[in-house]
Every structure is written in C-alpha cells, then in structure tokens.
Amino acid sequence: xxxxxxxxxxxxxxxxxxxxxxxxxxxxxxxxxxxxxxxxxxxxxxxxxxxxxxxxxxxxxxxxxxxxxxxxxxxxxxxxxxxxxxxxxxxxxxxxxxxxxxxxxxxxxxxxxxxxxxxxxxxxxxxxxxxxxxxxxxxxxxxxxxxxxxxxxxxxxxxxxxxxxxxxxxxxxxxxxxxxxxxxxxxxxxxxxxxxxxxxxxxxxxxxxxxxxxxxxxxxxxxxxxxxxxxxxxxxxxxxxxxxxxxxxxxxxxxxxxxxxxxxxxxxxxxxxxxxxxxxxxxxxxxxxxxxxxxxxxxxxxxxxxxxxxxxxxxxxxxxxxxxxxxxxxxxxxxxxxxxxxxxxxxxxxxxxxxx
Numbered sequence: 001x002x003x004x005x006x007x008x009x010x011x012x013x014x015x016x017x018x019x020x021x022x023x024x025x026x027x028x029x030x031x032x033x034x035x036x037x038x039x040x041x042x043x044x045x046x047x048x049x050x051x052x053x054x055x056x057x058x059x060x061x062x063x064x065x066x067x068x069x070x071x072x073x074x075x076x077x078x079x080x081x082x083x084x085x086x087x088x089x090x091x092x093x094x095x096x097x098x099x100x101x102x103x104x105x106x107x108x109x110x111x112x113x114x115x116x117x118x119x120x121x122x123x124x125x126x127x128x129x130x131x132x133x134x135x136x137x138x139x140x141x142x143x144x145x146x147x148x149x150x151x152x153x154x155x156x157x158x159x160x161x162x163x164x165x166x167x168x169x170x171x172x173x174x175x176x177x178x179x180x181x182x183x184x185x186x187x188x189x190x191x192x193x194x195x196x197x198x199x200x201x202x203x204x205x206x207x208x209x210x211x212x213x214x215x216x217x218x219x220x221x222x223x224x225x226x227x228x229x230x231x232x233x234x235x236x237x238x239x240x241x242x243x244x245x246x247x248x249x250x251x252x253x254x255x256x257x258x259x260x261x262x263x264x265x266x267x268x269x270x271x272x273x274x275x276x277x278x279x280x281x282x283x284x285x286x287x288x289x290x291x292x293x294x295x296x297x298x299x300x301x302x303x304x305x306x307x308x309x310x311x312x313x314x315x316x317x318x319x320x321x322x323x324x325x326x327x328x329x330x331x332x333x334x335x336x337x338x339x340x341x342x343x344x345x346x347x348x349x350x351x352x353x354x355x356x
Contacts, residue, residue, distance in 0.1 A: 017239045019065045019072070022109075022232065024053040025123045033057070036236025037065055040085075040094075048095060049236070051076060051085050051106035056230050056238060058121025059114075065237055075234025077103035087235065109232040114240065119230065165341025173353065174305035176333045177315055179277040181302070181326070185286055186295035188265045199256040206260035216255035221248050267295055277331060281323055301326040308334070316345055 022036035029045040040049050057063070074088035077100055084095035085106050093100060112118040195203070198216060202209070227243040271284040281301075286294060301320040307313050320326035334353040338346045 017241065019070075019233075019237050019239055020057070021063045021065055022054040022236050022238055023057045023061060023123075024049055024055065027053065033061055035063055037067065037070065040236075048084050050083070051078070051108075051234070053123060054109060054232070054236065055123045056109065056112060056119060056121065056232075061121065072233060072235065072237070075105040075108060076236070078106050079103060085236075106234055108234045109238075111229050111231045113243065114228040114230055168341035169338040169346070169349070170341075172337050172339055173308035174316065174335045174337055174350075175308055175311075176303060176329050176331050176335070177306045178304040179302070179326070179329060179331060180274065180304070181276075181279075181281050182272065182274040182300045183281065183283050184298045185271040185284060186267055186297075187269050187271060187286065187288065188293055188295035189268045189289070190263050190291040190293075191266050192261060192263055194259065194261050196257070196259050199258050202258060202260055203262045203264075206258075206262045208261040209258050210260070211256040211258040213254050214257040215252040216257070218251050218253060219248050220251045221246050265293070265295070268292070303329045305335070318345075318347060318350075 021038065023033050024036060024039075025032045026034060026042040026045060026047050028047040029042060031042055031044045034042060034049070036049070036054055041047065042049075071089075076085035077088055077090075078085055079093035079096060079098050079100060080103055081098035082093060082096040084093055086093055086100055086103070088105075091100055092098065110118075195206075199211060223244050224247050225242045226245050228240045229243050230238050230240055232238050271286050273282055273284040275281070283297070288294075301323060303318040303320060303326065304315040305318065306315055320329075336349075336351050336353050338349040340346055
C-alpha cells in the first residue's frame with residue numbers, strides 16, 4: 001500500500017471551495033485508492049489511469065489536491081490514439097505523443113449526494129456494467145406505439161367531433177310564446193359596522209380605534225443547507241457543493257391589534273318593475289332614506305320561444321339587446337332558426353318567417 005499523503009491546504013477552485021482528488025483502483029495489479037491527480041499511472045505496475053475507473057472516496061479517504069502548481073483547465077481529454085487521459089491544457093499526449101487537437105472530453109462520474117446510497121466510496125463494478133450494457137444492446141428494442149397512436153386518434157377524433165358539431169346546422173322553426181321585461185334598481189345604505197384586525201389591515205377610514213399589544217404570527221422563509229453534492233470535474237478532482245432548500249417557520253412579534261368602527265355601503269333592497277308586451281317599460285320610483293343611494297340599474301328584455309315541432313318542450317329564452325329590438329317581436333309570430341350539432345340555438349341565424 002502507498003504511504004498516506006500528509007494533509008496540506010488545497011488550491012481552491014474558481015468557486016472558492018476546496019478541491020479533492022478522485023480515487024481509482026488499478027485493475028492490473030490490484031493497488032487500490034490511487035489518487036486521481038497525483039497518480040496518473042499506477043506506481044506499482046505502471047498501468048495508466050483510465051477515467052472510467054475513477055470514483056468518489058469515502059469521507060475517511062478524502063485527499064486534498066496538494067500540488068501548488070495544480071490549476072484546473074477543464075475536463076481531461078482522451079488521446080484519440082491510445083485513450084490516455086491528458087490535461088485539457090496539453091497539446092500532445094503524455095503517453096504516445098499523439099496530437100490532441102479535437103480530442104473529446106473524458107466521461108465524468110455522475111454527481112452524487114454525500115452520504116447517499118450512490119456515494120459508496122468504492123469503485124464501480126465495470127465488468128458488471130459492461131455486461132449489462134452488452135445485454136441491453138443485444139436485446140431488440142421493441143417500441144409499443146399502440147397506446148400513443150390510440151391517444152392521438154382519440155384527441156383528433158374529439159376535436160373533429162367538436163368542430164363538426166359546432167359548425168353543423170339543423171333548420172328549425174320557433175314561435176314567440178311570450179314577451180317579458182324587468183327593470184331593477186339596487187338601493188344601498190351606508191351602514192356603520194365594527195371590526196377587529198391588526199393596525200395595518202384596518203379599513204383606511206376606520207374611526208373610534210382602540211388598540212392593544214399582541215403577538216402577531218409571521219411566516220419566515222429561510223434558506224437552509226440540507227446536504228452536499230459531490231461533482232466530478234473530469235480531471236481526477238472533485239468539489240463539494242452545498243445543497244440548499246427553503247424552509248418556513250412561524251415567528252411571533254409584538255404588534256397593535258385594534259377594534260374599530262367603519263362605514264360601508266351595503267345593498268338593502270331592490271326596486272323592481274316588470275311587465276309584458278302591452279305594458280310600458282318604466283323604471284320604478286325610488287324613495288331614498290337617510291344615508292341611502294342608488295347602487296346600479298339592470299334591464300332584462302326577454303323573448304320566449306316554443307318549438308313548432310315540440311310545443312311542450314321548455315321555452316327557449318332570448319335576451320334582446322335593447323327595447324327597439326324587443327319591440328320587433330310579436331306573440332305567435334313564427335321564426336326560422338338553426339341549431340348546431342349539440343342542439344344549441346344559433347341566435348344569429350334567427351329570421352322572421354315570411355307569411356305563407
């Protein structure tokens with residue numbers, strides 16, 4: 001076994017965090033826990049380090065990068081001739097002297113959360129991984145498109161159904177069975193009310209205010225570190241980055257809680273008038289009391305139709321735009337109209353029927 005490396009301070013990364021060395025095990029002579037930066041070749045048998053052999057160390061086996069000349073240039077690049085990993089700053093392979101122009105970056109270990117099941121502190125079983133990959137590649141991949149096709153067909157059919165029925169037109173005949181109108185005037189009163197709330201939540205015009213000190217709850221959100229993520233930098237080193245999440249808690253602070261009086265307009269009654277085709281359309285007489293006002297007016301001019309072919313069906317209700325339009329309808333007058341595919345009346349197609 002190699003002698004332990006004496007602890008020294010590590011050159012920090014660009015983010016300021018300490019830089020640690022990945023480990024690797026020599027598959028030729030069995031030497032374990034070799035350092036990713038210090039041991040680019042096995043000191044026992046001379047075998048070259050391969051990036052896929054690297055792994056994150058256990059907490060006890062962590063070693064800082066101690067070389068004061070170390071600088072991070074990016075992930076190693078694999079020599080296209082001998083596959084030796086080289087520094088991203090190198091122009092020629094340290095093993096075979098091959099040109100590294102255009103050389104691809106080596107594969108990195110997936111990031112893991114420190115202390116998780118994935119952070120085992122041991123090398124991966126590459127033989128097993130390769131066997132599983134070969135087995136997966138050997139199996140013919142069958143993609144079952146049936147569910148996807150059925151979903152697409154169902155969606156297309158649904159929208160086609162909506163489109164066809166919305167644009168479908170079925171002719172019909174209607175007869176005016178009744179004409180009704182309603183006019184409503186809302187009356188509001190300025191009432192005096194009482195309430196209780198925190199001072200900054202009171203109505204602006206509150207008066208007769210009486211306050212006392214109470215503990216008021218507040219929700220406080222804090223950013224808390226919940227773990228550490230280990231990130232392979234691709235050159236035989238890794239860094240540890242904190243994992244944060246937002247957590248909320250309730251905090252109490254003294255504040256003013258107040259009882260108060262305020263005035264508010266509230267609806268108290270309606271003044272309603274209604275009638276039929278032979279009645280004049282008028283607004284009702286409004287007699288306002290103390291602290292009262294009109295709150296708004298609403299007019300409904302309704303025409304009721306019955307279907308010629310189904311006179312016992314529930315009458316269809318049409319709301320006229322104004323009195324001038326409403327006055328154009330007469331009881332027992334016939335109209336032609338269209339229905340869409342869902343049975344809804346297309347009122348824009350309503351036309352008076354010519355006398356027969």
